[in-house]
Amino acid sequence: MAQFPVKKYNRPREDAIGKVYQTTQWRRVRIVVLTRDPLCMLCNVAPATEVDHKTAMRLGGKPFDLENLQGLCERCHNLKSMRERHGGGHPGTMHSMHSVLVPGENVSNFKPYGGSL
Numbered sequence: 001m002a003q004f005p006v007k008k009y010n011r012p013r014e015d016a017i018g019k020v021y022q023t024t025q026w027r028r029v030r031i032v033v034l035t036r037d038p039l040c041m042l043c044n045v046a047p048a049t050e051v052d053h054k055t056a057m058r059l060g061g062k063p064f065d066l067e068n069l070q071g072l073c074e075r076c077h078n079l080k081s082m083r084e085r086h087g088g089g090h091p092g093t094m095h096s097m098h099s100v101l102v103p104g105e106n107v108s109n110f111k112p113y114g115g116s117l
């Protein structure tokens with residue numbers, strides 16, 4: 001029933017997306033968006049420094065459509081891109097992604113041959 005056609009031409013599309021950011025049009029649109037959205041549209045706290053596609057280009061979002069663009073701070077943009085790249089989740093809900101580091105107590109107490117024995 002469910003058949004997934006193999007897409008052979010992923011690579012040229014990725015290249016085309018990358019090229020958008022090198023165009024003069026993008027540079028102009030970017031300034032317009034950052035002027036319109038001076039604050040990050042996700043956290044509403046940090047100043048927007050990056051322009052994000054609400055609908056990613058690879059998902060069919062229009063690259064230069066002001067309606068599809070929003071100003072984001074670097075942090076929110078990174079989180080959003082990360083979520084998009086992992087292909088899941090609900091775009092509206094942002095969880096903070098703090099990685100929990102376990103202190104290295106076991107490393108400093110580790111004695112390869114059983115210590116004083």
Ligand SMILES: [Zn+2]
Nearest residue numbers: 040043073076
């Ligand atoms: Zn933000």
